[in-house]
Amino acid sequence: MSLIEVKNLTVCDTRNDEVIVKNVSFSVEKNTCLGIVGESGSGKSMSTKAILGLINPWLKATGSAKLDDVELLDMDKETLRKIRGRRFCMILQDAMTAFDPLYTIGAQMIETLCENTDCTKGEAEQIALEALEKMLICDPEEVMKKYAHQLSGGMLQRCIIGMAMALKPEVIVADEPTTALDSINQREVLEEFKRLRELTGMTLIFISHDLGVVQHLADNVLVMRYGECVEYGKVEQIFKNPQHEYSKYLVDTRIALTKIFREAMCKESNYSC
């Protein structure tokens, strides 16, 4: 039995009857990583937000989304909130605006830890420091004293991931965590994810429009387009032998891009290709 089971998830805008996500189904086993790929606007984030009850009030989600056989879509707000903090963790795309600009990072991390676990402020502070150390941040005490606008995007993203790890959730949903970062930071964050998966064996849902990244991390892949599920299967199968037109197109484009790049690099530096 899978940990997460989503069947025929549909998200509809009640103001103009527009369908944003249509009949999406997938399942995630424990200790696996599901990669959701697609272009911008394909409904990737919307699906996961709908499962967690984070969509705007004028959007309605129908269908079924089960966590450990418990239906999430019709759950009451309070229980869902508790699940969001303790069992699910979501890492957002834009780390720079994710924190309240008026409070220090440390204050907000402690606030989160105290709310979701039964620890005191002192214990929370310790846990936060350890989490930041695990994320290979050199001076965690200094970082905790700073405000969001004083830190770089990559650093903030690592704080968010660190905080998510510290909560020890069952599932982590990473929504395009590397999109807003430059390539150096991107690489660091991805290595982080790889390392954590190997260390903790956590269940991960990774949303990205970058196929290379997904290939790196995922076990299963869900390809989305215009709010619909286009193809769903194991990662090797999708990348080596995509069935649907669109998946083929995505994979081919990606290979073409990297091929050009690799050729250019070879010419430039006599690199062995």
Added chain:
Amino acid sequence: MFVRNICKHPFLEIVDKVKEDYMRDYIIYRLIGMTPILLGISFLAFVLITLSPSDPAEVALRVNEITPTPEAIALTREQLGLDKPFFTRYIDWLVASLHGDFGNSYVNNKPVFHEIITAIPATLYLAAVALLFTVIVSVTAGVLCAIYEGSIGDKVTRGLVFLGTAMPSFWVGLLLIWLFSVKLDLFPTSGMQGFSSVILPAVTLALTYISTYTRLIRNNMIENKQENYVLYAKVRGLKESTINKHIFKNSVQSSLTALGMSIPKLIAGTVIVENIFAWPGIGRLCVAAIFNRDFPIIQAYVLMMAVLFVVCNFLVDIFSALLDPRIRQGE
């Protein structure tokens, strides 16, 4: 303990930061920038009255029911120092003003300063009560409307607020007098006697500003609700009340400038209310002075109010800067 370092009380942090150089520099920079504006305002205040088409000497005589014969006018001009060249008069007036000497009223020949000082406490009292009403009602209404956005209460409040901005405040004052004083006999109709007499004037004065600030706070909070940090707070599983607290703090930041400026606006806005309710403050003094063409009083009132606005603006700016860690940290 270390936690205290991270979660230091904002006030203590502010005090620490003021001692920092860049905050001090910012304050000094603003003070220097304020000086030419203050000078310009004093000049404007002086010019406005001096450019009057009526001859102040003649006016002064007429008000005291003395026939303005050419000799009398010449004599009065000399007495009032009106025969000196323009800039000399301006400098004299400015220097005297800084000492609190605004000359004497044309009407009763008492020192203008004395007249104003006796009238100010009443105005400040009225403005303070009105400010209290404004802050309590607009913050409560604004926050509740934002939290329960789209509900019936929200829609009704927004309708009322809208009407409030279109209603002439003197009309509201009159209606309130009729309802509460004449019909229900709950409050006195005019004058300043005891606490109950300040309620109607304060409510009338506050009504215009309540509309503006309720709308402002509500809109600020709703804008903040759409921010990314609110989404992330929900993702982290924080309680609804905690999230609202975060939103509120961020909204107050932006509303603070407007709320701060409401203080001088309330003091200036007492002009109408004091006239309806026969409240013995500077508003009533000013209007009477306009009717009597009592220029020294008008001049002093205008200068005082203008300076008050500029100074309040400055204080509010500094205060906002202190509260916002982005500015505070020298970014």
Added chain:
Amino acid sequence: MTFWQQLKMDKVAVISLTIITLVLLIGIFAPVVAPHDPLGTDIKIKFADASWSYPFGTDQLGRCILSRLIYGIQTTVMLSLITMAATIIIGTLLGVIAGYARGKVDEVIMRICDVLLSFPSEVMILAIVGMLGPGLGNVVVANIASKWAWYTRMIRSLVIQYTDKNYIRFSKVAGCSGTHIMQKHLFPGVVGDIAVLATLDTGWVILNISTLSFLGLGVQAPTPEWGMMLNEAKNVMTMYPSLMLAPGFAILIIVSAFNFLGDSIRDALDPKHNQQKAVLK
């Protein structure tokens, strides 16, 4: 969707525009529409109740209230529009000159605006009325003087924004004269924002004129004006409170209409607002 189509769809805007147009028409054709002479007194019928010949009754001097309301439109509403027009013309002229000419001229105009803007408008109006004395013309001058600086500054910053855009540079390169550029390219872009401000400010000016008249500093008796009518009604409040209703509601309705219209114009101009119907991620 063009601006006009957008506006037509907004029911509130349509209602407001209708009310305003109606009021203006009634005001223009006041001699035809009003049942009686607004200045015609008849002490015998003072404080009369509403009747077919006097739909709103009569005031303390036996004058027809409805007629006074209708003629009052000319004083209150139309004068406010003239005030606004004058303010906008002055503000636009100076703003465009400052924005386009830059340099010394710009500096001087901006310093003057700075000082004027630091001066609170309520106080400025009192100062000018204090200097010139009570009277309707003086009230109008006071309103213009307190508002023009705001428009100048706004229009100047808009002009600067637009001059930075490429199509202006191309025009300059193509050899178009300065005035031609100003007329053809700058004005149309700026008109929209001015329209919003002007509409909202008209309401503000109407309130100002009636407030000053209420205090006795604006119109002088016996000219009919809504604020003045409320002042007269105030004196007989205990005996005939109904006299306070008509002028007050008149002000409320017309100012609301202008406020609603201003809001609707702003919404119609704002592309973000229009796209809220689009798909949200």
